[in-house]
Amino acid sequence: MQLVEALKRPLPAATGYTEVRFVQMLDAPLVLRGDLTYTSADALGKSVVSPYEETTTIADGQVEIRRPGKPVKRFSLKRAPALAGFLESFSATLAGDAQRLARNYVLASDGSAAGAWQLRLVPRDAALARHVTRVTVSGMKTTPLCFEVEEAGGDSSILLVDALAGRPLPASPQRAELQQLCRHAP
Amino acid sequence: MSVRARVALLAAWLALLAGLLAYVLAALKVSTDLRSFMPPPRTPEQRLLLDEIGEGPGSRLLLLALTGDEPDVLADISKDLVPRLRADRRFVRALNGEDEIGALADDLLPYRYLLSPTLDDAHLDADYLRSELQQRVQDLGSPAAAWLKPLLPADPTLETVKLAEAWAPPGEPARYADVWFTRDGKQALLLAETVAGGFDPAAQRDAQDALAAHFREAAGTGRARLVLSGPGAFTVRINETTSEEANFIGLFDTVGFVTLLLLAYRRVTTVFAGALPLLSGGLAGMAALALLFGGAHGITLAFGFTLIGVAQDYPIHLFSHLHREQPPAAVAHHLWPTLATGVASTCIAYLAFFASGVDGLEQLAVFTIVGLATAALTTRFGLVHLLGSKPYDAAQSSWLAALWRRLAALPRPRWLAPLLALGAIVAMSQAPGEFWQNNLAALTPAPADLVAEDARLRQELGAPDVRHLLVIEGDDADAVLAASEKLEPRLAQLQRDGAIAGYELPSRYLPSVATQRARQARLPEPAALQAALDEARRGLPFKPGSFDAFLRDVAAARDLPPLTAERFFASPLGLRLKAQLQPRDGHWTGLVGLVGVADASALVALAAQPDTPARLLDLKHASESLVAAYRTRVLYSLAVAAVLLVAVVGFALRRRSRVLRVLLPMAVTTLLILAALRLGGVSLSLFHLIALVLAAGLGLDYALFFEHVEDDELEQRRTLHAILVCSASTFLVFLLLALSSLPVLRAIGTTVTLGVAFNFVLALLLTRPRREIADAG
Numbered sequence: 001m002q003l004v005e006a007l008k009r010p011l012p013a014a015t016g017y018t019e020v021r022f023v024q025m026l027d028a029p030l031v032l033r034g035d036l037t038y039t040s041a042d043a044l045g046k047s048v049v050s051p052y053e054e055t056t057t058i059a060d061g062q063v064e065i066r067r068p069g070k071p072v073k074r075f076s077l078k079r080a081p082a083l084a085g086f087l088e089s090f091s092a093t094l095a096g097d098a099q100r101l102a103r104n105y106v107l108a109s110d111g112s113a114a115g116a117w118q119l120r121l122v123p124r125d126a127a128l129a130r131h132v133t134r135v136t137v138s139g140m141k142t143t144p145l146c147f148e149v150e151e152a153g154g155d156s157s158i159l160l161v162d163a164l165a166g167r168p169l170p171a172s173p174q175r176a177e178l179q180q181l182c183r184h185a186p
Numbered sequence: 187m188s189v190r191a192r193v194a195l196l197a198a199w200l201a202l203l204a205g206l207l208a209y210v211l212a213a214l215k216v217s218t219d220l221r222s223f224m225p226p227p228r229t230p231e232q233r234l235l236l237d238e239i240g241e242g243p244g245s246r247l248l249l250l251a252l253t254g255d256e257p258d259v260l261a262d263i264s265k266d267l268v269p270r271l272r273a274d275r276r277f278v279r280a281l282n283g284e285d286e287i288g289a290l291a292d293d294l295l296p297y298r299y300l301l302s303p304t305l306d307d308a309h310l311d312a313d314y315l316r317s318e319l320q321q322r323v324q325d326l327g328s329p330a331a332a333w334l335k336p337l338l339p340a341d342p343t344l345e346t347v348k349l350a351e352a353w354a355p356p357g358e359p360a361r362y363a364d365v366w367f368t369r370d371g372k373q374a375l376l377l378a379e380t381v382a383g384g385f386d387p388a389a390q391r392d393a394q395d396a397l398a399a400h401f402r403e404a405a406g407t408g409r410a411r412l413v414l415s416g417p418g419a420f421t422v423r424i425n426e427t428t429s430e431e432a433n434f435i436g437l438f439d440t441v442g443f444v445t446l447l448l449l450a451y452r453r454v455t456t457v458f459a460g461a462l463p464l465l466s467g468g469l470a471g472m473a474a475l476a477l478l479f480g481g482a483h484g485i486t487l488a489f490g491f492t493l494i495g496v497a498q499d500y501p502i503h504l505f506s507h508l509h510r511e512q513p514p515a516a517v518a519h520h521l522w523p524t525l526a527t528g529v530a531s532t533c534i535a536y537l538a539f540f541a542s543g544v545d546g547l548e549q550l551a552v553f554t555i556v557g558l559a560t561a562a563l564t565t566r567f568g569l570v571h572l573l574g575s576k577p578y579d580a581a582q583s584s585w586l587a588a589l590w591r592r593l594a595a596l597p598r599p600r601w602l603a604p605l606l607a608l609g610a611i612v613a614m615s616q617a618p619g620e621f622w623q624n625n626l627a628a629l630t631p632a633p634a635d636l637v638a639e640d641a642r643l644r645q646e647l648g649a650p651d652v653r654h655l656l657v658i659e660g661d662d663a664d665a666v667l668a669a670s671e672k673l674e675p676r677l678a679q680l681q682r683d684g685a686i687a688g689y690e691l692p693s694r695y696l697p698s699v700a701t702q703r704a705r706q707a708r709l710p711e712p713a714a715l716q717a718a719l720d721e722a723r724r725g726l727p728f729k730p731g732s733f734d735a736f737l738r739d740v741a742a743a744r745d746l747p748p749l750t751a752e753r754f755f756a757s758p759l760g761l762r763l764k765a766q767l768q769p770r771d772g773h774w775t776g777l778v779g780l781v782g783v784a785d786a787s788a789l790v791a792l793a794a795q796p797d798t799p800a801r802l803l804d805l806k807h808a809s810e811s812l813v814a815a816y817r818t819r820v821l822y823s824l825a826v827a828a829v830l831l832v833a834v835v836g837f838a839l840r841r842r843s844r845v846l847r848v849l850l851p852m853a854v855t856t857l858l859i860l861a862a863l864r865l866g867g868v869s870l871s872l873f874h875l876i877a878l879v880l881a882a883g884l885g886l887d888y889a890l891f892f893e894h895v896e897d898d899e900l901e902q903r904r905t906l907h908a909i910l911v912c913s914a915s916t917f918l919v920f921l922l923l924a925l926s927s928l929p930v931l932r933a934i935g936t937t938v939t940l941g942v943a944f945n946f947v948l949a950l951l952l953t954r955p956r957r958e959i960a961d962a963g
Contacts, residue, residue, distance in 0.1 A: 063329055
C-alpha cells in the first residue's frame with residue numbers, strides 16, 4: 001500500500017474544509033465551512049465558521065460541541081459512528097499507516113494515470129458497520145482531497161479539504177456533482 | 187459415681203447440648219441492623235434517624251474506583267460491570283457515566299412534556315419552535331446528528347434529552363472513553379446504590395461480596411483492582427476488623443486460660459469438664475432468645491457472652507474447694523448458699539434491664555439471666571457428678587499456705603473505704619475532657635486511610651453528603667412532591683451562594699400533579715400547534731411532514747391523566763424515585779440528597795424558616811442524641827439493678843455488717859474504675875457501662891466467698907485459691923482485650939481489668955471478718 005504510505009503528514013496538521021451533508025429529513029443539503037486541526041492520532045478539532053459558529057473537539061473518545069451562548073454538549077464518540085469512521089480513516093491516512101487501515105477496513109483502491117486516486121474503505125468492525133457502510137477517500141498524488149462517509153440510514157457527507165476546501169459550490173450542490181469533483185480533481 | 191455412670195452422664199449432657207445447638211442454629215435469627223438495637227425514638231429527629239439510618243440516599247451509596255491497569259482496560263471493565271450490577275437485585279442503581287439516553291421508557295415517553303420543565307417558561311409557539319428547529323438544523327450538521335436524528339420526528343424540542351440530563355447526578359465527574367474517571371485519568375469511577383441499609387453489616391457484606399464477584403468476572407485475569415468506599419464499605423470493614431481482632435485475642439485468651447487452669451488443678455479432665463457449665467449457659471441463653479424473641483441482635487450476643495463470662499468462675503469455686511475427705515457433691519452442697527447468693531442477686535439485678543423498654547437490652551437480660559442460672563445449676567447438679575474422687579487439693583500447696591498467712595496478716599483499716607471513695611469522686615470531678623462519649627463512631631473508628639480515600643472519591647464523584655439530609659414529609663406522595671418543588675428555588679439559591687455544590691430532589695424525577703396539569707394546560711391545541719410549526723419551519727430545509735409524530739404526541743399528551751408515583755415506580759427508573767420517595771406508616775417521606783455541603787449553617791438556617799417544607803436531618807447530631815437517650819435508659823436500669831442487688835444480698839445475709847462488707851468493695855471499685863478511666867482522659871460510653879456491670883458481678887462473687895469464711899484454715903486456703911484463680915484468669919482474659927487497638931474492645935478490656943484488680947484487693951482488705959486476724963496472729 002504505497003499509496004497510503006505516501007500520504008503521511010507531519011503532525012499537527014491543519015486545513016480548511018467544506019462539508020456537504022445530505023440528510024434525508026432535509027430537502028436541501030447542509031453546506032458547512034470551517035477549519036480542521038489534527039493534533040494527534042485520536043484528537044481532532046473541527047470548527048464550523050459558516051453559516052454559524054460551532055466547535056467540535058474530539059479527545060480520548062469524547063466529543064464536545066460548543067456553540068456560542070449554549071451549554072457545551074458532551075458525548076461519547078461511540079454515539080457518533082459517522083464521526084468515528086471519518087476520524088479513523090482520516091488519522092490513519094494522515095499517518096500513512098496502511099496496516100492500521102487494513103486492520104479496520106476492507107480496502108479497495110484505484111488510480112488514474114494523471115495521479116488521481118480513490119480509496120474505498122468498508123468497516124470490518126460490526127458495530128461501526130451497522131452505522132457506516134463505506135468511507136471513500138479520494139485525492140491527487142500524495143494529497144487527500146475528499147472524505148465521503150456513507151451512513152447505513154441513507155444519509156451521507158462529503159468533506160472537501162486542502163485544495164478543494166475553498167472551491168465555490170452551488171447553493172444546493174448535488175452529491176453526484178461532488179463525487180465527480182473528488183474523482184477528477186485537478 | 188462409677189466411671190460408667192460418669193461417662194453416661196457426660197454423653198447425655200453433650201447430647202443435650204447438641205440438641206440445644208441444633209435448635210439455636212435453626213430457630214435463632216441473628217440480626218445485624220443497628221436499628222434493632224436502638225431504643226424507641228422520642229424526638230422527630232431521632233425518629234427520622236431510625237427511619238433513615240442506613241436508608242438515606244447517601245448512606246446506601248457505594249463509591250467504586252477501578253485502579254491498577256491501563257485506562258482503556260479499566261474503562262472496559264467499568265462498562266462490563268454496570269450491566270451486571272443493574273441485573274442484580276441487590277442494587278438499586280449502578281452508574282458509570284455512560285449515557286442513559288434510553289432511560290425514559292416507552293410507556294413514559296408520552297409524558298415528556300409533563301415531566302420536563304420546558305413548558306414552565308416557554309410556549310410551543312412559532313417563535314420558540316423556530317429557535318428550536320434552527321438548532322436542530324445545526325445538530326444535523328454536527329456529529330451529534332447520529333443519535334439525535336431518530337429522536338427528531340417526535341421530539342424536535344429534545345425533551346427526552348433534557349430529562350436525561352436533569353436525571354444525571356449533579357456535578358458530573360471527569361470522563362475517559364465514555365465513563366467516569368478521576369481527574370488524573372488513572373482510576374475509573376462508579377456509583378452503586380445497594381438495596382441494603384448502609385449500617386447493616388450482614389446485608390452490606392452480601393451486596394459487597396456480590397459486587398466483588400461481578401468485578402472479578404468483568405475484570406478477568408487482569409491487574410485491575412476494585413476499591414470500595416462509602417458507609418456500607420466502612421460498616422463491613424469495621425465489623426470485620428473488630429471480629430478478626432476479637433477472635434485473635436479470644437484464641438490467645440483460651441490458650442492462656444486453659445494453661446492457667448491446668449497449672450491450678452493439674453487434671454486435664456477437670457479443666458475440660460469445667461467448660462461445660464459456661465457452654466450450657468451460652469446455649470441455653472440463645473435458646474431462650476430464640477423461644478422468646480425468635481431472634482437476637484448481634485450486639486446482644488456479643489455483650490451477652492461477655493457478661494456470662496462470669497459463669498466460668500462457678501466451676502473454679504467448685505474445683506478449688508475439692509478435697510479427698512468429701513465427695514464433690516458434698517463440697518458443692520456446702521458451697522451452694524454462697525454461690526447461689528451471688529448468682530441470684532446478679533440475675534435479679536439484670537431484671538432491671540428487662541424493664542428498660544429497649545429490645546436490645548431486654549434480650550440482653552434474658553440471655554444473661556438464663557445463661558448464668560443455667561451455668562450455676564449445671565455446676566451444682568451436673569458437673570459435680572462428672573468429677574473423680576481423687577481431686578487435686580489446693581489446700582496442700584505450701585506456697586498457698588505461705589501466701590494465705592501473709593494475706594491474713596494484712597491490716598483492714600476502717601478508713602480505707604471512705605477515703606478511696608472520696609478520692610475517686612474528687613478525681614472524677616477534676617478529670618479532663620467530656621464525661622460521656624456520645625459519638626458511637628469514635629468507638630469504632632474507620633481507618634484513616636479509608637476516610638481519606640472516601641473524601642477523595644466523594645469529591646471526584648460529586649456523591650451526596652452522608653451526614654446531612656433534607657427530609658420532606660406529607661400525607662401522600664403528591665404532597666411530598668409539591669413540597670419538593672417548593673424547595674427547588676431555595677436550594678438553587680444555596681447552590682449559587684456556594685453553601686452546597688448540588689442537590690437531588692425527588693421532584694426532579696416526578697413533578698407534582700399540579701405542575702403536570704399546569705404544563706398540560708400550556709400544550710397548544712392541535713390546529714394551533716400545526717400553524718405554529720408551519721410558521722417556524724418556513725425558510726428551514728425540513729421536509730414537509732417531518733414532525734407529524736410530534737403533532738400526534740402533543741395532541742395525546744393534552745388528555746393524559748397525570749403521572750402518579752405508583753406508575754412511575756413501575757417504570758425502569760422507578761427504583762431511583764423509590765430511593766427518594768417512600769410511604770411509611772400512613773404518610774410519605776421524601777429524601778433530598780445534598781452534595782458537597784460547604785456551609786452546614788446555611789442549611790440549618792433554611793430548615794429553620796417556618797415556611798420551609800422540609801426538616802434538616804443531621805445524622806451525627808441525631809445519633810448522638812439517641813445515644814444519650816439510650817444511656818439514660820441504661821443508667822436508670824443500672825440504678826434499679828443496684829437497688830435490687832442490695833435487697834437480694836440483704837435478704838440472703840440478713841446482718842447489716844455482713845451486707846456492708848460484701849457490697850462495699852464492689853461499690854468502691856466502681857468509683858475507682860470510673861476515676862481511673864476519667865483520669866486517663868477516657869470519655870465513658872455504653873460499652874464502659876456494660877463492662878462496669880460485669881466488673882460489679884465479679885466483685886460480688888469475690889466478696890461473698892471472702893465473707894463466707896470457714897473456721898478451718900484449710901478451707902480458708904481453698905477459698906483463697908478459688909478467688910486467686912478466678913481473678914487471675916479474668917484479669918488475663920480482659921488484659922489482652924485492654925491492649926487491643928480497637929477502642930470498643932479496649933473500653934471493655936480496660937474496665938474489667940481494672941475492676942478485677944480493685945475488687946480482689948478491696949475484697950481482701952474490706953470483706954474478711956475481723957476475727958480472722960486473731961486466728962491468724
